[in-house]
Amino acid sequence: MKLQDSVIAITGGGQGLGRAMAEYLAAKGARLALIDLIPEKLDEAAAACDKAGGSAKTYICNVAREEDVEKTFEAIAKDFGQLDGLVNNAGILRDGLLVKAKEGQVEKRMELSQWQAVIDVNLTGVFLCGREAATQMIRNGNQGVIINIASIARAGNMGQSNYSAAKAGVSALVPVWAKELARYGIRCMGIAPGFIETEMTASMKPEALERMSASIPLKRMGKPEEIASAAVFIFENDYMSGRMLEVDGALRL
C-alpha cells in the first residue's frame, strides 16, 4: 500500500505509541484520523502530524463503547471519503495478581472491575474498531490494512491476567480477520511490542521496570519509533497478512 495520501485511523493516537506511529506515517504523507479520549493530547498529536508533513483530524471516542465507535467511523468516512488503514492501538493497564496470599491468608484478589475494564478497552475496543473499519473499507470498495497492537504479555505475564488475556485475544483475531477479509482486499497483521518507552511503561513501579529492562537481551527498552517503523513496514508490504511481528529486543516472558 502506498502511504502517500492514504487515510489511516489510529486509536489511542493522543500519546505514546499511537502518537509516534501517527507522526511517522504523517512523514510518509499519510492523512491521519486520530482517535482518543483526551482532547488536549489529540490536539498536540495533530499539530505534530502537521509538522511532520502530513495532516490529521481528531475524534474523541471511547473505543469500548459501540455507539461512540460507530459514530466515529461514520464521521471519518464523511470527512475523508476513504479509509485505507486502522491501527488498533488504544490500551490500558489495571495490573494485579489473580489471588495474593500471605501465610495462607488471602489478602487481595483481582477485582472483576479490573478484569472488565481491560477486556472492554483492549479486546472489545479492538473488535468494535476492526469491525467498523472493515465495514467502511468494504463500502468504499478500497483495499485496506488493519494492524492490532498486542504485547509480549500475550504469552502470559505475572500480574496481568486481564491484560495477557486481552492481548492473546487480539493476536487471535489477526489470522481470523486476515482469512475473512482477504476476499475484500483487506490485510490484517499484529505487532507484539516488548517494553517500550512510553507513558504507559513510565507508570509501572520503578523496581519492576528496572528488573524488566535488565532481562531484555538487547539491554534496553524499545523506542516508540521502532514500533512505528514496524507499522510502516506492514502497510507497505502487500504480501504480509495473518501474522504477528514481534518487536521486543529478544525478550521472552
Ligand SMILES: NC(=O)c1ccc[n+]([C@@H]2O[C@H](COP(=O)([O-])OP(=O)(O)OC[C@H]3O[C@@H](n4cnc5c(N)ncnc54)[C@H](O)[C@@H]3O)[C@@H](O)[C@H]2O)c1
Ligand atoms: N509501552 C509498552 O511498552 C507497550 C508494550 C506492549 C504493548 N503496548 C501496547 O501498545 C498500545 C499503546 O501503548 P502506550 O504505551 O502508547 O500507552 P499509553 O498509555 O501511553 O497511550 C494509550 C493511549 O490510549 C488512549 N486510550 C486509553 N483508553 C482509551 C479508550 N477507551 N478509548 C480511546 N482511547 C483510549 C489513552 O488516552 C492514550 O492516549 C497499547 O495497546 C499497549 O497495550 C505497549
